[in-house]
Amino acid sequence: MNETGGTGGTDEGAARTALFEEHRPHLRAVAYRMLGSVSEADDALQDAWLRYDRTDTATVANLGGWLTTVVSRVCLNLLRDRAARREEPLQPVGPDGASGPGRLPDPLLRREGVVDPEQEVMLADSVGLALMVVMESLSPAERVAFVLHDLFAVPFEEIAPLIEKTSAATRQLASRARRKVQAQPAPDRDxxxxxxxxxxxxxxxxxxxxxxxxxxxxxxxxxxxxxxxxxxxxxxxxxxxxxxxxxxxxxxxxxxxxxxxxxxxxxxxxxxxxxxxxxxxxxxxxxxxxxxxxxxxxxxxxxxxxxxxxxxx
CATH class of the missing domain: 3.10.450.50 (Nuclear Transport Factor 2; Chain: A,)
Structure with a gap:
């Protein structure tokens, strides 16, 4: 990410960049869980940076919340674009041996015994690849509601305007997504x-x-x-x-x-x-x-x- 302070002088620009970088691991974790794609998550962060760089956030009381909303909106648009292109997760083979369209989410890799702090943030709550596959089957609004509320504790009242639903409808979307996710048996943690x-x-x-x-x-x-x-x-x-x-x-x-x-x-x-x-x-x-x-x-x-x-x- 090639951020340069676009607002104010050099010192102010450096300070704003530093503030964004403080939130970057969290924002990347949000984007990855919503999109299941490392490259798209990084693109979403770049879009969020550009929006941040053009905006006077001096009066924003909760910068982390504001940035999370910006990234989530970018991700929601990407998920809706996918849905419009009818990109789907891999489907079981049929009687003729043909399988449905789709792709697996991007995996996060490292060697055993190697510590990667940023990856640890992205994988908190044990977001295994099989769970990411299930999340690929959610509608864009379901996925945003579930990820933000269940994985990042964002209140439904803050999610609702983002997906253009009432708080009650947003709660129902998250609940529907949760049932799909929890239908999968919990993997061994050992x-x-x-x-x-x-x-x-x-x-x-x-x-x-x-x-x-x-x-x-x-x-x-x-x-x-x-x-x-x-x-x-x-x-x-x-x-x-x-x-x-x-x-x-x-x-x-x-x-x-x-x-x-x-x-x-x-x-x-x-x-x-x-x-x-x-x-x-x-x-x-x-x-x-x-x-x-x-x-x-x-x-x-x-x-x-x-x-x-x-x-x-």
Whole structure:
């Protein structure tokens, strides 16, 4: 973000920039949870900065609240644009084997044992990738109401004007979104337990042990693989332990190239081939020791946008 103080002199501009930077981690967390896209979240912050830089905020009593509203309005417009383009989350495959349109949210990656303070802010409340997928199914107004109220404790009275609803209607939207989110089982919080399940998955995939794979998968496990528009035949959603285990066996040759990673704070993997080329990012949701969801990004264009240098040593 190339902020330069556009209001007042150099000292005043530097002070305003510093104030914005104080709120930046919070604002980026809001934008990421609303949009599920790191690049769009950063674009939303840039738009918010431009609005802030053009506005005299000397009389704004709560600058953090004002900036949150500005960022939320930018995000709401982006979500409405998506809805108009009919961008949807990945849908289960039909009887003909075809899957619906859509894409997985951007994952946040880091190596296990590495601390990233800004990422910790973005991932507070354990916003795993599977939860982000559920949030992709919400309407723009539902998502804004849920994120602002449930994740950031913004009162309904302040959210209502933003989405052009009454406070009562805003409360109902958040409640509807909450029911969809809470319908998902709560994932294990113990990272060690998660890693045991993920390691067992890769070990069974590597040897082609279907029985061991089915044992580590929840009976209703869902596999979402986003191969990108150019690989539509590889962009699918599969459900059921037997079906997902069969697919995992086909991927078994890639198991030796899986590098442990934290994906949205949970045990996952980055798969990097012998030639150093990124092949996929895999996020796992583990509930009661069993894998309930596997979210895979295999789109070469999306993979190229991630800095995976930490996983190549």
């Amino acid at each position: 990272l060690g337990r998660q890693r045991l399940a993920v390691d067992a998955f890769f070990a069974a995939s590597r040897t082609g042990d279907l029985e061991a794979l089915v044992a580590v998968l929840d009976p209703d496990v869902v596999l979402r693989s986003d191969g990108g528009a150019g690989l539509a035949r590889h962009t699918v959603v599969l459900t059921g332990a037997a079906t997902v285990a069969g697919q995992a066996v086909l991927w078994g040759r890639l198991s030796p190239f899986a590098r442990p990673a934290l994906v949205n704070g949970a045990a996952g993997a980055v798969v990097i081939g012998a030639n150093g080329r990124a092949l996929s990012i895999m996020a796992f949701t583990v509930v009661d020791g069993a894998i309930t969801a596997i979210d895979v990004i295999a789109d070469p264009e999306r993979l190229a946008a991630f800095d995976l240098s930490a996983f190549r040593d």
